[in-house]
Amino acid sequence: MVVLRLDKTLMLNSNQEKGCRCSKVFIKKPTYYNLHDTLFCGQAFRWIEKPNPNQNPSRIYEGILQNIIIQVQEIDNQTILVEQIGTRIPETKLKKVVRQYLGLNVSWEKTFNTLFKKNYPGIYTKLKKYKGLSVLSQNNFEVLISFMCAQGLGVSIIRRQISMLCELFGEPILNFKSSELLGYSFPKPESLAEASLHELKKCTNNNGIRAKNIKHISQSICNSSLNLDELCAENTSYEEAKELLVSFPGIGEKIADCVCLFGLGHHEAIPIDRHVREYLDKLFELRTPSQALSEQNYRNLAEKARALLGPDYPGLSSQILFHYWRKDVKGLTSF
DNA sequence: CCCCAGGCAGCGC
């Protein structure tokens, strides 16, 4: 689902500049939703934000997609520039990777349908500022492991776990000319499957149970008892994918829904965490009887939420509400 | 010092 549309403009730097920047792609945004929010609200854990020395106060965002390091920068309200650094790849591949990452095109009209607008005109008006936000389509294994690290801890700790996993078990990515170290790829399943629990534990906030679960599910992928590519939206229904995911230790209802939505393209998945549950209660009066969210209560609540948010892109709608609730209502800034 | 931060699983009742 998306947010940003690739412009036809494709500019290639023919000369190898110092620092080895290669392909450049300009992307036109259909809306004014800003780049920072698009990347971080899209559930990308691995983006780095840094000041752009050449263009104050503009910022540069750096990320690794499919082992390609790219830099993204907001040129103006409607255009962003994607530059590829590191290992040289053809511009057609860069374009494909970026397109894939940014996801499919989703119409705003389908994100919140007419019934929602009619029933909640006040809320809908406040959500309009998020027009253009997308659910990023990220690598499924990366999403799986990242969200297994996202239990009951703050976002800063989640990010640290993921960057440590990359440093200890990922592949170094070098500048193809100078051999300068640019960063680390996300680990392959094989690396995590063979990892020693002692080493893995360092990356999982010293949590041995989490380390064991990550090793176990990585082994399951290596021995083909779990095939994430088979669970994606084109091959398998959301219900089947989720059922298999929750059968693994360390994956409950919420994490499974995150993997389904952000990694496997199942748009009907609505991950219910403490924030989503809170706004479903406070904004829409969807309540759950008990304090703990049992599996049955979770599924009942998710069904009600899907009915509320419409049949097309309830996952995206729930994310937009998630950010509206966190940022605009509660004033949280940790993104 | 206390409480919470984008959960999950195991246990007792």
Add this chain to the structure above:
DNA sequence: GCGCTGCATGGG
């Protein structure tokens, strides 16, 4: 089925 608890650490 429901409630409680451990897991772990950093920051307000």
